[in-house]
Each structure stands twice: as C-alpha cells, then as structure tokens.
Amino acid sequence: MVTGAGGGLGGAIVERLTGRRDVIAGSRRPEGLPTTLPTRRIDFEDPASLRDGFTGVRTLLLVSAGYGEDDTVIARHGAAIDAAERAGVRRVVYTSLTGAGDHLPYALPHRWTERRLREGRAAWTILRNGLYAELLAALAAPDPEGRITAPLGEGRLAAVARRELAEAAARVAIEAESASTDGGARSPHAGRVYELVGPEAIGGREVADLMGGGVRYEPGTLAGARERVAASGAAAFQVPMLVGTASTIAAGFLAGTGGDLPSLLGREPAGATRVLAELFAGAGAGAGA
Ligand SMILES: NC(=O)c1ccc[n+]([C@@H]2O[C@H](COP(=O)([O-])OP(=O)(O)OC[C@H]3O[C@@H](n4cnc5c(N)ncnc54)[C@H](OP(=O)(O)O)[C@@H]3O)[C@@H](O)[C@H]2O)c1
Numbered sequence: 001m002v003t004g005a006g007g008g009l010g011g012a013i014v015e016r017l018t019g020r021r022d023v024i025a026g027s028r029r030p031e032g033l034p035t036t037l038p039t040r041r042i043d044f045e046d047p048a049s050l051r052d053g054f055t056g057v058r059t060l061l062l063v064s065a066g067y068g069e070d071d072t073v074i075a076r077h078g079a080a081i082d083a084a085e086r087a088g089v090r091r092v093v094y095t096s097l098t099g100a101g102d103h104l105p106y107a108l109p110h111r112w113t114e115r116r117l118r119e120g121r122a123a124w125t126i127l128r129n130g131l132y133a134e135l136l137a138a139l140a141a142p143d144p145e146g147r148i149t150a151p152l153g154e155g156r157l158a159a160v161a162r163r164e165l166a167e168a169a170a171r172v173a174i175e176a177e178s179a180s181t182d183g184g185a186r187s188p189h190a191g192r193v194y195e196l197v198g199p200e201a202i203g204g205r206e207v208a209d210l211m212g213g214g215v216r217y218e219p220g221t222l223a224g225a226r227e228r229v230a231a232s233g234a235a236a237f238q239v240p241m242l243v244g245t246a247s248t249i250a251a252g253f254l255a256g257t258g259g260d261l262p263s264l265l266g267r268e269p270a271g272a273t274r275v276l277a278e279l280f281a282g283a284g285a286g287a288g289a
Contacts, residue, residue, distance in 0.1 A: 004063030012166030044076035050083035130197030200271035
C-alpha cells in the first residue's frame, strides 16, 4: 500500500505502479484518485480508516504527511505506525528528509518518525528525500516586476526531481516486497537509510536565468520574507517553514550532491537545471507544475 496517493509524491508513486495487481493506493479522498489501482481511504487522523485500511497489507510505503506543527505531524505518523504494527504490516518504507536538512524547521517530526520505526516491530527502510526542484521554483517565484527576491543569498540547493524520488520509492517498496515473497529472502533494503538528493546545486541566480524574459535575482532579507509570507495569509506554521528553508539554503547547508539516488534509479538523476527548464517550459505551455 502507498499512502498519500492524492499528493504530488504519492500520486507519482502510484502512477509508476499502474498495472500492478498487488498494490493499493491510500488517500484521505480515494474517490477522486486518477488511478486504476484499488483504493482505500487512509487518514492518519482517523483511527478507523487505519484499522480497516491496513488490513492484509504486508508492505507499507508511508508518505509523510508533513504540513502542520510538529505535534500534529508526529501524532499522524505515530498513529499510522501504531496501526500498521497492530495490523501485522511486515515492513514500512518511509519518505523522510535528507540528513543535510537537519537545520530545517520541519526536520524534527521526520527524525522522530525514523526513531519510532527503528524502535518498532516492522522492518523499515528510510528514504531521506532532498528538497524538490519544484519547491525551489515556488520559493524563487518572481514578483510582478520580474524580480526574484527570495532570501537565498548566494546559497544553492541540490534540488531533486519529485518524479525521480517517486521512481526510487516505488522501486524500493516493490523490491522489498518481492524479496519477501520470493522464498522469504531478507529484503535488500531492510534497515537501510538512503540519502536522495540531486546531482547539481543551483541558486536564485540560475533560476532567474532559466526563467528568462528579463527575470532578475535580487535577494532580499529573511526579515522581509517573513513579513511577506505572514501577510500572504499563510498558516502560522508555514511562516517559519518557508523562511527557515530559505535560510538553510542561504547558509549553504543543502548544496551537497551525491548520495544514493543514482544507485536506486540505476542511472544518473536529472540535474536541477534540466528539471526546472522542463517545469518552466510546461508552465509556459499551460501544463502547470
Ligand atoms: N522534499 C521536499 O521538497 C518536500 C516538499 C514538500 C513536502 N514534503 C514532504 O513530503 C510529503 C509529500 O510531498 P508532496 O509533494 O506529495 O506533498 P503534497 O502534494 O502537498 O501532498 C501532501 C501529502 O500529505 C498527505 N496527508 C496530509 N494529511 C494527511 C493525513 N491526515 N493522513 C494521511 N496523509 C495525509 C496527503 O495525502 P492524501 O491527500 O492522499 O490524503 C498527501 O500525500 C509532504 O507531505 C511533506 O511531508 C517534502
């Protein structure tokens, strides 16, 4: 079972698993999912949906439900893992956050969930996802005057394509499940932590160049960004999330490349320049992000 099938990452994972007869897509709103896979309602805040939804599941690909204060996210993930253990789920593959992201304001619930899995009864695999190229594009969106004012300084991000994280997650979950059904061999992924970042780091200047059309990079301050985000109608928890992300990029903590994505994909991942060029071309053609 893949949870979070209604989100960008979960949806892309489910798309990659189309045609399989042994995969279930879980979501808070299963009725609207654009998939031919069987679906079940899964809401980490609804214990009955977890009890019924995890019945008979052997391998759970737990997509983090990360929007909220730490206690909200911890409660969601804790409830999901408790229910998975009660239902006899044998292994959990969890989409976490890159180790380089420990300074990010939303790192704590990811590390809590990793610790909960290590202490739990199910076998586990942790996919430590880097920040999406799509997120960088959103952070660095230009203002109406064509200026990117995100406070990224000269910092760069080893941004990764969300679709490639989805591909890696789908592959790991299927291989983990297959190893267990092919004569009970130990999963090649059990007890493994994979660091999944992009192969190229780019910053605000490169994003402006890729956008073209006279867009320029004029980085502002964290204080200015905090005021703008707070005034935009964002939920209170989102203000430190967005400002802290910019601060962590600006301070150079998220520029490191390398990691395990090439070996999980079996090829070199797409660089941030290519991913963003495709994204902007698609947006220009009305395809959206
Ligand atoms: N690495 C990055 O750059 C980055 C960026 C943003 C977020 N994230 C994290 O990665 C996760 C997936 O990213 P995304 O791009 O797919 O985000 P997204 O498109 O905003 O989707 C949000 C996800 O959270 C799930 N969710 C929310 N509340 C839930 C609940 N009560 N029970 C179960 N699931 C719940 C949604 O599942 P349904 O709608 O199907 O119920 C959906 O999969 C996010 O939730 C967040 O933790 C990572």
